[in-house]
Amino acid sequence: MDNFTFWSPTKFVFGRDTESLTGNLVKQFGGNRVLLVYGGGSVVRSGLLDRVKKSLDEAGVMWEEMGGICPNPTDDRVYEGIDMVRDHKIDFLLAVGGGSVIDTAKAIACGVPYDGDFWDFYCGKKVVEKALPVGVVLTIPAAGSEGSGNSVITKKDGLIKLSLRTESALRPRFAVMNPELTFTLPQYQTGCGIVDMMAHIFERYFSNTPDCETTDRLAEGLLTAIINEARKIMADPYDYEARANIMWSSTLAHNGLCGTGRAEDWASHFMEHELSAIYDVAHGAGLAVVNPAWMSYVSRTNPAKVAQFAIRVMGVSPDNRTETEIAEEGISRLKEFYRSIGMPVTLGELGIDSPDFERLVAKLHEHKGNPIGSYVKLSPADTAEIYKMML
Numbered sequence: 001m002d003n004f005t006f007w008s009p010t011k012f013v014f015g016r017d018t019e020s021l022t023g024n025l026v027k028q029f030g031g032n033r034v035l036l037v038y039g040g041g042s043v044v045r046s047g048l049l050d051r052v053k054k055s056l057d058e059a060g061v062m063w064e065e066m067g068g069i070c071p072n073p074t075d076d077r078v079y080e081g082i083d084m085v086r087d088h089k090i091d092f093l094l095a096v097g098g099g100s101v102i103d104t105a106k107a108i109a110c111g112v113p114y115d116g117d118f119w120d121f122y123c124g125k126k127v128v129e130k131a132l133p134v135g136v137v138l139t140i141p142a143a144g145s146e147g148s149g150n151s152v153i154t155k156k157d158g159l160i161k162l163s164l165r166t167e168s169a170l171r172p173r174f175a176v177m178n179p180e181l182t183f184t185l186p187q188y189q190t191g192c193g194i195v196d197m198m199a200h201i202f203e204r205y206f207s208n209t210p211d212c213e214t215t216d217r218l219a220e221g222l223l224t225a226i227i228n229e230a231r232k233i234m235a236d237p238y239d240y241e242a243r244a245n246i247m248w249s250s251t252l253a254h255n256g257l258c259g260t261g262r263a264e265d266w267a268s269h270f271m272e273h274e275l276s277a278i279y280d281v282a283h284g285a286g287l288a289v290v291n292p293a294w295m296s297y298v299s300r301t302n303p304a305k306v307a308q309f310a311i312r313v314m315g316v317s318p319d320n321r322t323e324t325e326i327a328e329e330g331i332s333r334l335k336e337f338y339r340s341i342g343m344p345v346t347l348g349e350l351g352i353d354s355p356d357f358e359r360l361v362a363k364l365h366e367h368k369g370n371p372i373g374s375y376v377k378l379s380p381a382d383t384a385e386i387y388k389m390m391l
Contacts, residue, residue, distance in 0.1 A: 001211050001261035007167050008255050009046050010147050010175040013247065018178045019137050022094070023054050025240025028171040029133055035085055036065040036106040038096040048181060052096055053135055053212025064088050067129050068334035071278050072283065073100040073107075075155045078118060080184030081108035093134045095172075097282075099152075099196075100137055106151040106170045109134050122153055122162040128169045135173040141182060141247040142193030142284060144200055144254025146175035154277050163269070172249060175251070177245040187234065189342040189380070193283025194230045194246065197253040197258060198223060201288040203269060204376040206298075207304050209262035219258045220251055220312045227313070230341055268294045271383060274364045279352050283322030288343040293389040298376040299327040305375065306330065347390045357387050 005022070013021055023082055027032055034056060036049070043049045044067075082115040084090070085108060095105035095256040110131040111118030136146040145151065149166035182190070206220040226249050232242035237384040252258070259324050271294070272286040299306045310330020318326055335345045344350040361384045364372070371377035379387070 001215075002136060002209055002263070004260045005167075006122075006259070006260050007172070007255060008147065009168065009169045009179040010172050010255075012147070012177060012251065014177045016178060016180055018176045019048060019181070019335045021050050022135070022137055022176055023055035023057070023061050025174045025176065026056065026061050026092055026094065026135055027059050027327045029092070029135065029186045031061060031094075031133065031135070032260050033088065033090050034063040034092045034094045034110070035088070035090045035105075036063050036094050036096060037069060037081065037101055037108070038065070038067045039069045039098070039101050040376055042184075043096050046181070046184070048137070048139065049096060052094075063094075064090065068103050069097065069101045071100050072154050072161070073104045073152075075107075075119060075153055077104055078111060078153060079105040081105075082111045082118065083310075084111045090332055091132065092131055094137070094177070095134065096139065098138070098193075099145045101132070102143065102145040102172070103151040103153060105134050106145070107153050107164075107170025108132075110164075119153075119155060122155075123313060128164070128166050131169045134170065134172045136172045137219075138175055138177050138247070138268070139181045140185065140189065140193055141250035142196040143199060144250050146172055146177070149229045149256035150254070158184060159277045160363075161273040163273070171278060174375070177247055177251070177385075179240055179247050182243050182247060183238050185237075187294070187342050188236070190233060190237070190284075191230075191338075191343045192282045193195075193250065194226060194284070194341055195288045195291075195338060195343055196284040197246075197250040199284075199291055200227055200254040201258050201289060203266045205260065205309065206261035206262050206265050206295075207262040208302075208305075208375060211249065215258055215262060216308075222252055222258065223313045224308075226248055227337060265373050265375045267375075267378055267383075268373055270364060270368045271318060271360075271386065273342075274287045274360050275352070278356070278360065278363070279350075281350055281352070283349055285344055288338045289344055289347060290386075290388050292338075292345060293386050295331045295334075296328065296389060297382070299324055302371055302376050355387065355390075357384055360387055373387050
């Protein structure tokens with residue numbers, strides 16, 4: 001196990017009706033004038049946005065609002081938000097929604113106190129040193145952005161989708177998490193979230209760092225819980241306990257805990273970011289296609305950890321088979337699980353019938369370098385083969 005620093009200062013307020021506490025939480029963390037950032041009409045139709053506004057009003061917190069944030073959030077809305085915050089002297093960002101909304105709020109938060117272009121942080125020119133505080137009312141368990149210092153934004157000019165990682169500057173001050181808010185999520189959106197949180201664990205679990213049994217078992221336990229609870233949700237979307245376990249799993253999958261003491265990979269996420277940037281597919285659905293193909297490819301040369309996953313999580317019996325054979329059966333079972341929750345596992349099922357492999361590979365390595373990944377270092381020839389395996 002490697003040396004590590006684990007930093008997770010977010011206050012999580014979990015359970016029924018917790019959105020009523022939002023105003024007091026904003027005040028607790030120093031907010032007086034809030035920009036409410038939210039997505040489509042669901043938070044309006046459900047009455048959640050009105051309940052949050054009422055809570056802010058009762059706490060004496062002034063607010064402005066910016067709605068309509070779309071999946072795969074783009075830089076134009078970030079610039080709009082930065083202008084709004086400066087014009088209205090906002091001192092706190094409140095994201096009401098899922099990962100796209102939270103990531104947009106984080107981008108605004110780091111862009112406001114910076115004299116230059118916020119995109120400098122995402123393309124690696126600058127490091128975030130200060131940001132406005134961010135709070136979250138979570139409605140979609142998936143990205144884990146409610147408990148991480150990470151954010152992903154797409155630059156519309158060139159369709160460049162990049163992630164930003166910070167240790168502390170962009171971690172939300174608080175996250176309100178009411179599982180009841182997820183009851184009416186469409187099955188497809190629920191499935192995308194389940195795949196996304198599993199992928200966050202995979203990026204940390206598939207590591208060559210030895211002697212990480214504790215974090216291995218944490219990761220395997222979370223993956224097992226997610227699979228079990230996902231099946232319950234698909235059978236009954238109003239199962240509160242299953243929704244609660246899935247919501248908490250999404251946070252634990254991406255707050256850094258599963259990555260402690262080990263080298264991480266992230267090649268699958270990088271590859272999916274190019275798919276969703278170019279073809280505007282749902283991130284979780286894209287990962288359902290990328291992850292099995294990546295696992296199959298790396299198992300050709302480094303099957304050990306994939307075989308361990310197959311045995312410990314997917315229930316594959318080792319018998320007298322090779323690690324590669326065990327790994328492949330585990331991957332097959334993972335694909336079956338993805339299909340059982342309504343997810344695609346091929347590019348065709350994702351709606352990409354004629355993928356431009358050359359463009360995908362070129363953009364991938366232009367943005368992320370050569371090679372990418374850690375578990376198996378991948379050259380452009382490798383990633384081209386993996387993309388083709390997604391057919």
